[in-house]
Each structure stands twice: as structure tokens, then as C-alpha cells.
Amino acid sequence: MNSNKQILLSLFNESPGGYLSGQQIAEQLGCSRTAVWKQIQSLRDDGYEIEAIRNKGYRIADRPNGVKEYDIITGLETNCMGQNCYYFETAASTQKIAHELAQKGEPEGTLVLADQQQSGRGRMDRPWFSPKGTGIWMSLILRPRLLPSQTPQLTLLTAVAAAQAIEEVTGLTPSIKWPNDLMINDKKCTGILTELQAESDQVRYLIIGIGINVNQVKEDFPAELQALATSLRMSKQQEFPRAKLVQEILKRFEKLYELYLNQGFLPIKLLWESYSNTLGKMIQAKTMHGTIEGKAIGLTDEGVLVLEESNGTQHKIYSADIS
Amino acid sequence: MNSNKQILLSLFNESPGGYLSGQQIAEQLGCSRTAVWKQIQSLRDDGYEIEAIRNKGYRIADRPNGVKEYDIITGLETNCMGQNCYYFETAASTQKIAHELAQKGEPEGTLVLADQQQSGRGRMDRPWFSPKGTGIWMSLILRPRLLPSQTPQLTLLTAVAAAQAIEEVTGLTPSIKWPNDLMINDKKCTGILTELQAESDQVRYLIIGIGINVNQVKEDFPAELQALATSLRMSKQQEFPRAKLVQEILKRFEKLYELYLNQGFLPIKLLWESYSNTLGKMIQAKTMHGTIEGKAIGLTDEGVLVLEESNGTQHKIYSADIS
Incomplete structure (x- = not known):
């Protein structure tokens, strides 16, 4: 991660009115005006649209819809979840990378994101269609002190966190199909895959994978998926910022996870039931x-x-x- | 594995009286008398004591107390368990190797054995003392269709298989301390570690590790273990053939595993209870x-x-x- 870039994005975020003068940036980064200009250019290369207005300074007019480390970490309101973040333009599968990182000892809350997965997987090794630039393909490492038999509860918890985040960012209310699919208009927009490595009576680590169809249009899906899958954009005729949605998921997840570890599954169960489209049917x-x-x-x-x-x-x- | 060596050992096993002439061996292996002599020498280099008697042929007078692939596979009475076998003179940990092999897709029943472990592990990453040439340090890959919550049942099943095998080979009757320790005279002779990788509702693979103190003498154990640990030899003043014990464990395990998959946990529970030293206390x-x-x-x-x-x-x- 380019930490100067991340600091610069944070400065823009915190600046009243969104303007920063070259002088302010130079002072905060401790670099020359020429270096400031290079940083601004580098952000433009990443897809940021940056205005430069005389006597006011620079302002971010539009952001790329990316999920790079600094897109996620800048403004991320969590203590732990996602603060340690790995981004890949292309990955075979974020689950696979997260397993490798967990085995190397990466801590709870470590997040793996990819802009595209070449062999994304769902439950039972089913393929998960993960095209470039349009979805959220993420995996989160957790290290709770739980029995292996308790891990399905975390799948249900994650479904609630993802549903809440989608509601907050898009205004859409997904329903949860047991155990782990989020549906809009009876089509799947989100899948969750929980994997674990454990001793028979103690979880060593969990990897929670979340795949969300965010900005695909119908034609982006292969023909055989068009009747089954939808995206948030298709449901609301509007593109959504992926990084914002990831941040919201991480924030909601962290809150529910703390609730779960302190108070057990009951509050999660009640929330899950409120989103369920399975119960009673x-x-x-x-x-x-x-x-x-x-x-x-x-x-x-x-x-x-x-x-x-x-x-x-x-x-x-x-x-x-x-x- | 040297397959000619394994065939030769099988021929000796099956020969009435244990004698094989050089001519017989040459015919069976399809090789020259000189090549036969080289094979015999190679067995002698491995520690086999081989007599050569005029007009009768060769006979194995004594076997090395090894756990190499052909020591295990020769005469192994199983369909699956241990038939695919990996041996290491020294391994960091057979569990670790078995995980790697399972991730590469090695099938159910694959066995990993080491003559010595440098960082053998028990439950909760506790160290397991695994000195050279005296114990059984083995890990078995399984791929049952089970829920993660069912895996502790396989720990109990494995404890029964190990207790039965020890009884058969040594005449000693170990008791099982819940969930996974085999005890003789209140000292630990065997530990079992069950690890799994899974989706939240389905086991992908299990690794069952078994460590048995077979032929150590008291002084082989570090001082802090002498009050807690024992070996089969210390309990019966007699050395035991390690390969025979491994074979017996695999045979008993396979039988109980089939019983479990067909009839569920109840018969295993009854057997476990018969060895338990925990119940009623x-x-x-x-x-x-x-x-x-x-x-x-x-x-x-x-x-x-x-x-x-x-x-x-x-x-x-x-x-x-x-x-």
C-alpha cells in the first residue's frame, strides 16, 4: 500500500469543504510542492477526478469505484475488521489466499479483496461468477474461541451484517434464504461461504467469504445465471460505491460479532429471523x-x-x- | 518406495517355512541372480537379518523395528487405510505434512509416518515429544461426509482402535481418559489429535494424528515428563514391533470406521465406555x-x-x- 496516498485521501476526507491547498498537503506529507503534484497525478492515474481551483486548492470531484487497500481503509470505522487489508487486481480465489495468510498467522480481522476472481468458489466447491470491477469479492480471517459446531452461527451473523449494510448503502432490503444467500426479488445477489480449520473441539481459524453482485448489468451474467442472479444496480437502476459497501459490511459485522461473543447467538437469531424469507414457508x-x-x-x-x-x-x- | 523390495518382503511373508531360494526370487521378480543378491544386501542394509542356508535358500531371521513404507504395507490387512503411505525419517510434524497432502487432494486412508518429529504437536498446539526410532508418530487423512460437530466422535473412535491394537499386540489393556488419552498405570502412553478443514456444514477433510510411546525407556523422557508419561516397553519390560502395531491400528480403525459410517456412533460409544477410566469418577x-x-x-x-x-x-x- 502507498501510505502517502492513503494519508492524502484521509486529508481530503477530513478537510472542510473538501479543498486542500498544495501548501497544506506539502506540510502534512512533509514533502515538496513537486512531490505533491506527483501524488495528485498518481491519484488521477488511479481514476480519481481531481479539480484544481485557484485560491482554493485541490478537491476530489469523483472517486473511482475501486476496492484497493486505501479505498477501504480510508474512513473505515472499525477497530479491527479490515484494518489489515490485502488487495489483488486478480486472484484465483480470495478464500484460498485468506487460508494461506491465516496459516502464516495473520491476525483476526485480516481482509482479502480482489477486483476479479478467476476461480471464485461458493458452497461445496461450486463456482462463483466473479467478473472484474463490478462486484465485491472478499474474505475475512477470524480467530474466535468457538467449537466447530458453532460456526454455522457465524454464517447467519454474516448474512445479517451484509443485509444491514446493503440496506444502509442502497435502500434495498434483501431477504435471507437459509442459510447463506441474500435475495432481492427472488434472485441471488449475495453468497456467503464459511470455512474453518480446527481441532475437533476448537476452531483454529475461520475464513468468511462474501460475494456481492454490485454493479453488474443483466448482460454481464452468463445466460444460465440470468434467471437466478441479480445485482444491486439491476435492482435499483443505479451504480453503488463498492468500497463504501465493504466498509459498511465490516462495521456492521464487527458490531454483531462483538454482540455475539458477549451475549451469544440469541440476539443474532432475532435479527436473522427479521430478514428471513424461509421461515413459515x-x-x-x-x-x-x-x-x-x-x-x-x-x-x-x-x-x-x-x-x-x-x-x-x-x-x-x-x-x-x-x- | 522401492517396490521390488516390497514384493520381496511379501514373498518371504507368504513362503511356507519362510525360505525362498535365489531361483524362486529371480523368477518372481523377473531379474538375474546377481540382482537378487543385491536386493538381499539392500534389505540387510536396512537392518534385516537374513540367513542363507544351502539347499534351502534365504530366510528373514530378524526384522528391523522400522516403520518405513514397506514395513507398513507388507502384510497390511486393510482395503484403504494406510495403503497409500508416506514415510519420513525426520519430519517437523506428520500432521503438517498430512494437511499439505490433503490440500493437494490425496485420498482417504493416506498415511504419513515419521521415525522422528522435530516439532510434534498435541492438542492446543502443545508440544508432543517424538524421539527417533522408539515411537509411532502417524497421521491419517480421512474424507467422510460429516458435519464438523461430529468430528469429536472420530477422536473417540480412534482411541478405541488404538486401545484394541495395543491390547492385541502387547497384551496390555490401556484405559481411555476423556477424550483422547490412552493411559497405562495412570500414565499417558498415547495421544490423539483430530484436526479438520471444513465448510461450516460439511467436513472437507480430517487429519487424525496418533502418537504412541512404544519402546522408550524411562531415561528417554525429559525429566518433566517422567512422572506423566510411560511407554509400552516400560509397562511390560519388553520391546514391541512398531510396524505390527501400526498395521493393527489401521486394521482396527478401518473396521470401526466402517461400522460408524454404517451404524452411527452408538456401537462406538459402547466400546469407548468399556475402556473409559473417566466415567463414574x-x-x-x-x-x-x-x-x-x-x-x-x-x-x-x-x-x-x-x-x-x-x-x-x-x-x-x-x-x-x-x-
């Missing part, structure tokens, strides 16, 4: 052991889905595809 | 959330330890150190 659950049909009547206190067959038999659903 | 359980004292009254059907305080309150113990 007749569903079909394809599990490892066969297919069951019935009504999704609720979550247990542990976060397991309870399905009731028409004859009254109740089943706990730990893992399934539902429809 | 007053214990102290140090968990993540504090220390509880009470009587270990049983396992749940899922394999979770149930502890009853003196006031009758029951606690499920998922993860703890007990004493």
Missing part, C-alpha cells in the same frame, strides 16, 4: 441423507433450521440445499 | 468458560461428556482438560 430440503419436505418453522437456539413435516414430525436441518 | 473439567467439578456420568448419544455437579446440575462438556 413450505420448503424442500435436500440433505446428505435424502430430501425432506415440510414447513420451516424456526431456528433452534443454536441456529439450526427446524422443518416440520405435514404429519408433525420435526427435523433439524444442519446442512442442505433448500428450495 | 469425580472429575474437574477446565473449559473455555471456567472450571466445573462433578461426576462424569456418561456420554451423550453424540459423544459429549456429561458431568453432574453435587447439586444435581448437569453440564455437557464439549471441550476441556480434565483431571
Whole structure:
């Protein structure tokens, strides 16, 4: 990360009216006016539109819709989540990179972002379509003291954080399809993949992957996905700033994660239920052991889905595809 | 692995009386008498004591107490477990190597063995003392379709398989201290470490590590371990063949694993209870959330330890150190 660039963006953020004189920048960065000019040029090269107005100074008129380190870290309102951030223009999969970083000991809250994934993955190694410049493809390293059996709760928690963030930034209200899909108008806009490495009775680390279709248009999706997937832009006829959305997710996630670690799953469960489009509906659950049909009547206190067959038999659903 | 060497050892194993003529060997291996002589020399270099008797042929009079690939695979009575075998004279940790192999896609049943570990690990990254030539330091890759919450059951299953194998080979009957230690005369002779990589609702792979103190004498242990640890040799004043013990563990494990996958945890639970030295006793359980004292009254059907305080309150113990 270019730290001068990041400091400069922070200065712009904090400046009243958004103007900074060359003199102010030179003083704050401790560099020459020529160096200031070079930094401004470098921001322009990154896609920032910067006005220079006589007697007022420089102002950022428009920002690129990027997710580079300094796009994320500048103005990020968290203590931990995302403060240690790795950005890749192209990655095979942010999950894979996050696993490698976690194995090397990178701390809780470490974030991996890519502008594009070449082999993005969803649950059960299904491919996740991750084209360049339009979505959020991110993975977060966590190191909670939990049992492996508790990790599905963090998938549900992440779904709530992502739904809240999307609501805040776009005004759209996604619904959550159990366990980990965010839907708008019955089409998928967000997927969540939670992976863990653990001893049998203790999590060593978790990687939570979040994929959000943000600014794709319909034609960006392969034909076979067009009936199933949507983007935030397609749902509201408007482009959205990706970095802002990542920041909002990290902020919401951090808050819910602290709540969860202090108070347990119950408050998360209530929030999840408020976004759920699964509860109360007749569903079909394809599990490892066969297919069951019935009504999704609720979550247990542990976060397991309870399905009731028409004859009254109740089943706990730990893992399934539902429809 | 030298496959000719392995074939030759198998021929000796299957030969009535244990004798093979140079002619027989040459025919079976499809090589010259000179090549036969070289193979015999190579076995002698590995520590095999081979008699050559006129008119009868060669006979293995004594075997080295090794755990090389062909020591394990020759005569191994399993379909899957250990048939794909990696041996290292020295390894940092067989668990670490097994993780790497699993990530590269090595199949279920793949076994990693080392004659010595430089940084052997037990639960919670505690060091595991693994000196050269005297113990069994092994890790097994499994790929069952299980929930992460079910993996502690496989730790219990492995403890039973190891106890059965030790009983069969040595005549000693170890007791199991919940969840994963095998004890003889209240000292630890075997530790088991189960690690997993998973999605939140599906195991991707498991690595089961088993460490057995086989042929150490008291002075082989560091002073601080002498009061806590024992070896099979120390318990019976006799050395034991390590490869035979590994083979017996793999055979017992495979049988129990098939039983478990077909019939669930109940039969494993009954076997585990028959070896347990924890049930019925007053214990102290140090968990993540504090220390509880009470009587270990049983396992749940899922394999979770149930502890009853003196006031009758029951606690499920998922993860703890007990004493």
C-alpha cells in the first residue's frame, strides 16, 4: 500500500469543504510542492477526478469505484475488521489466499479483496461468477474461541451484517434464504461461504467469504445465471460505491460479532429471523441423507433450521440445499 | 518406495517355512541372480537379518523395528487405510505434512509416518515429544461426509482402535481418559489429535494424528515428563514391533470406521465406555468458560461428556482438560 496516498485521501476526507491547498498537503506529507503534484497525478492515474481551483486548492470531484487497500481503509470505522487489508487486481480465489495468510498467522480481522476472481468458489466447491470491477469479492480471517459446531452461527451473523449494510448503502432490503444467500426479488445477489480449520473441539481459524453482485448489468451474467442472479444496480437502476459497501459490511459485522461473543447467538437469531424469507414457508430440503419436505418453522437456539413435516414430525436441518 | 523390495518382503511373508531360494526370487521378480543378491544386501542394509542356508535358500531371521513404507504395507490387512503411505525419517510434524497432502487432494486412508518429529504437536498446539526410532508418530487423512460437530466422535473412535491394537499386540489393556488419552498405570502412553478443514456444514477433510510411546525407556523422557508419561516397553519390560502395531491400528480403525459410517456412533460409544477410566469418577473439567467439578456420568448419544455437579446440575462438556 502507498501510505502517502492513503494519508492524502484521509486529508481530503477530513478537510472542510473538501479543498486542500498544495501548501497544506506539502506540510502534512512533509514533502515538496513537486512531490505533491506527483501524488495528485498518481491519484488521477488511479481514476480519481481531481479539480484544481485557484485560491482554493485541490478537491476530489469523483472517486473511482475501486476496492484497493486505501479505498477501504480510508474512513473505515472499525477497530479491527479490515484494518489489515490485502488487495489483488486478480486472484484465483480470495478464500484460498485468506487460508494461506491465516496459516502464516495473520491476525483476526485480516481482509482479502480482489477486483476479479478467476476461480471464485461458493458452497461445496461450486463456482462463483466473479467478473472484474463490478462486484465485491472478499474474505475475512477470524480467530474466535468457538467449537466447530458453532460456526454455522457465524454464517447467519454474516448474512445479517451484509443485509444491514446493503440496506444502509442502497435502500434495498434483501431477504435471507437459509442459510447463506441474500435475495432481492427472488434472485441471488449475495453468497456467503464459511470455512474453518480446527481441532475437533476448537476452531483454529475461520475464513468468511462474501460475494456481492454490485454493479453488474443483466448482460454481464452468463445466460444460465440470468434467471437466478441479480445485482444491486439491476435492482435499483443505479451504480453503488463498492468500497463504501465493504466498509459498511465490516462495521456492521464487527458490531454483531462483538454482540455475539458477549451475549451469544440469541440476539443474532432475532435479527436473522427479521430478514428471513424461509421461515413459515413450505420448503424442500435436500440433505446428505435424502430430501425432506415440510414447513420451516424456526431456528433452534443454536441456529439450526427446524422443518416440520405435514404429519408433525420435526427435523433439524444442519446442512442442505433448500428450495 | 522401492517396490521390488516390497514384493520381496511379501514373498518371504507368504513362503511356507519362510525360505525362498535365489531361483524362486529371480523368477518372481523377473531379474538375474546377481540382482537378487543385491536386493538381499539392500534389505540387510536396512537392518534385516537374513540367513542363507544351502539347499534351502534365504530366510528373514530378524526384522528391523522400522516403520518405513514397506514395513507398513507388507502384510497390511486393510482395503484403504494406510495403503497409500508416506514415510519420513525426520519430519517437523506428520500432521503438517498430512494437511499439505490433503490440500493437494490425496485420498482417504493416506498415511504419513515419521521415525522422528522435530516439532510434534498435541492438542492446543502443545508440544508432543517424538524421539527417533522408539515411537509411532502417524497421521491419517480421512474424507467422510460429516458435519464438523461430529468430528469429536472420530477422536473417540480412534482411541478405541488404538486401545484394541495395543491390547492385541502387547497384551496390555490401556484405559481411555476423556477424550483422547490412552493411559497405562495412570500414565499417558498415547495421544490423539483430530484436526479438520471444513465448510461450516460439511467436513472437507480430517487429519487424525496418533502418537504412541512404544519402546522408550524411562531415561528417554525429559525429566518433566517422567512422572506423566510411560511407554509400552516400560509397562511390560519388553520391546514391541512398531510396524505390527501400526498395521493393527489401521486394521482396527478401518473396521470401526466402517461400522460408524454404517451404524452411527452408538456401537462406538459402547466400546469407548468399556475402556473409559473417566466415567463414574469425580472429575474437574477446565473449559473455555471456567472450571466445573462433578461426576462424569456418561456420554451423550453424540459423544459429549456429561458431568453432574453435587447439586444435581448437569453440564455437557464439549471441550476441556480434565483431571
